[in-house]
Amino acid sequence: MKEEISVYRQILNDINRPENKDTIVLIGQLIAPHSNNIAKHFYRTLLGNNHASSFLNHDAVKYRLTGSMTKWIDGLFSYRPMESDIDDYINAQLKVGHIHARIELPVCLVNYGMTLIKNKLMSHLIESSLDRNLLANVMVIVNNLVDCSLAIINESYKDDLVDNENQNQAFRLHASAHNLAFECERLRTSLSEWMREIMIL
Numbered sequence: 001m002k003e004e005i006s007v008y009r010q011i012l013n014d015i016n017r018p019e020n021k022d023t024i025v026l027i028g029q030l031i032a033p034h035s036n037n038i039a040k041h042f043y044r045t046l047l048g049n050n051h052a053s054s055f056l057n058h059d060a061v062k063y064r065l066t067g068s069m070t071k072w073i074d075g076l077f078s079y080r081p082m083e084s085d086i087d088d089y090i091n092a093q094l095k096v097g098h099i100h101a102r103i104e105l106p107v108c109l110v111n112y113g114m115t116l117i118k119n120k121l122m123s124h125l126i127e128s129s130l131d132r133n134l135l136a137n138v139m140v141i142v143n144n145l146v147d148c149s150l151a152i153i154n155e156s157y158k159d160d161l162v163d164n165e166n167q168n169q170a171f172r173l174h175a176s177a178h179n180l181a182f183e184c185e186r187l188r189t190s191l192s193e194w195m196r197e198i199m200i201l
Helices: 001-015 018-047 058-076 083-100 106-127 132-200
Strands: none
Touching: 001 083, 001 132, 018 058, 018 106, 018 132, 058 083, 058 106, 083 132, 106 132
16 A cells, blocks of 8 residues: 555645645635534434444434544644655544444445535635635645545555455465364274274174
């Protein structure tokens, strides 16, 4: 996965160019007052979806997940001029992907959820007083940040699934070898007993 992550690091480096600093800071200021409501909309919609709701419960959403999602949305729009800042951000997205893989959350639901977030972000930006040219630039940066984050999350998810499948396959091979050895020993014992009976006769 190192090659893939290097691509996403380059994308984030391009987004966090010095000339984009003021725009990214502005986005953060515009979105911060709405991030909690976006998180609530996100989970309210997912809880109303039969497929998604099986991975959620109301108490977790109310007392933990909504706050975590609010923090994640706010974290999207922080200016990151240092490589260490970008690495920390990438690692945070990888962690989200690991969690999704652990609970076997389908990628289609992850993509659906991210679409909900992106739509709400765009709605709030459109309702702002930004002039047309600045709004266009802001929306491009928001779109790129969300898409890059989703790609890292899904890359981590996919990598974990491959690792899990490799481990499961290794276990199955080990179990098969063990069963084969056990069967060979059983046949050897049966053959020895048969040979003894023949000699007695």
